[in-house]
Amino acid sequence: MSEAHGNLIKSPKQLIIMVFASFFVPLIIILLLMVFVNNGKRTDAEASAEVLIKPVAKLNFKDASKPRELQSGEQVYKAVCASCHASGAAGAPKFGDTAAWSARLGKGYDGLLTSVVKGKGAMPARGGASPADISDYELGRAVVYLANSAGGTLPEPKAPNPPAAK
Numbered sequence: 001m002s003e004a005h006g007n008l009i010k011s012p013k014q015l016i017i018m019v020f021a022s023f024f025v026p027l028i029i030i031l032l033l034m035v036f037v038n039n040g041k042r043t044d045a046e047a048s049a050e051v052l053i054k055p056v057a058k059l060n061f062k063d064a065s066k067p068r069e070l071q072s073g074e075q076v077y078k079a080v081c082a083s084c085h086a087s088g089a090a091g092a093p094k095f096g097d098t099a100a101w102s103a104r105l106g107k108g109y110d111g112l113l114t115s116v117v118k119g120k121g122a123m124p125a126r127g128g129a130s131p132a133d134i135s136d137y138e139l140g141r142a143v144v145y146l147a148n149s150a151g152g153t154l155p156e157p158k159a160p161n162p163p164a165a166k
Contacts, residue, residue, distance in 0.1 A: 070159075071138050073145030080127045080134065081142055090122035093150070101150035109154050112143045135160070 009015050077085070077095075084092040093100035104112065116139050119125035126139065140157035147154050 071134070071141070073138075073141035073143075073156075076129075076134055076138050076142035077145050080129045081146060084123070085146060092123065095146060096149045098151045101147060101152065105147055105150070105152045109140070109143065109147075109157070112147060112154075113140050116143055 009018060071079070082095070084090060085095050088094045088097075088100075093104060107115070113136070116123075116127060117125065117136060126134065127142075129139070137157060137160050144152075144154045144156055
């Protein structure tokens with residue numbers, strides 16, 4: 001063998017330095033590139049989680065110790081019902097469409113509320129809302145809001161009695 005070319009690494013110290021340089025230097029360069037690319041794009045964790053799941057769901061942080069506030073019919077409609085009733089998806093009668101609601105208004109408040117609570121056709125029970133999130137009273141207010149938008153004259157349901165203090 002010819003000694004003219006020789007070995008680049010002549011001692012264990014040089015071997016350790018080369019291993020370190022060949023492994024950690026590229027990692028450091030990649031890390032610095034990642035920091036450069038993401039610079040200024042970071043937001044707080046809650047907002048970024050909201051953006052990531054927006055196509056699927058919405059985060060709604062509530063204080064469990066705070067008394068529950070009842071929602072109006074319009075609020076419930078916008079949160080639960082509008083996804084189908086605004087566009088008429090899956091055969092849902094559109095908001096304000098007198099012709100589509102005329103036969104349904106004949107059922108009266110109790111019939112409409114029963115359809116919402118139990119589900120009807122493509123509409124899931126409670127419009128897909130959880131009983132923990134929206135009470136029957138709030139669903140009733142949404143029924144009145146939606147039916148009255150199409151010419152109905154349903155009165156606002158009677159508010160439930162507050163629970164007795166122990």
